[in-house]
Amino acid sequence: MADEQKPEQKPKERKERKKTAEAEGEEGVLKTAAKAIGKAAGKVAVAAGVEPTPPAKAKSVKPMKLQKKNKSRLPRRQKKAQQKAAAARLAV
Numbered sequence: 536m537a538d539e540q541k542p543e544q545k546p547k548e549r550k551e552r553k554k555t556a557e558a559e560g561e562e563g564v565l566k567t568a569a570k571a572i573g574k575a576a577g578k579v580a581v582a583a584g585v586e587p588t589p590p591a592k593a594k595s596v597k598p599m600k601l602q603k604k605n606k607s608r609l610p611r612r613q614k615k616a617q618q619k620a621a622a623a624r625l626a627v
Contacts, residue, residue: 609617
């Protein structure tokens with residue numbers, strides 16, 4: 536068994552798919568018809584005096600900014616002193 540050698544196989548070549556002549560012809564006809572229609576529409580628009588509009592630029596979308604809060608930022612000692620003063624006013 537080990538003495539027997541297998542014949543070497545050639546790597547298989549992939550066959551390319553051929554497009555049918557009908558499919559290529561139909562695509563060509565559609566493309567040429569679309570081009571002809573576009574040209575005709577352009578000529579009619581120019582004759583009517585319509586100016587071509589430039590493409591609109593896309594607006595850049597920026598994230599919203601957070602609003603600043605109207606809080607008084609005091610050091611801890613001053614804040615506690617204010618709280619004590621406010622409590623003393625309510626107690627009196």
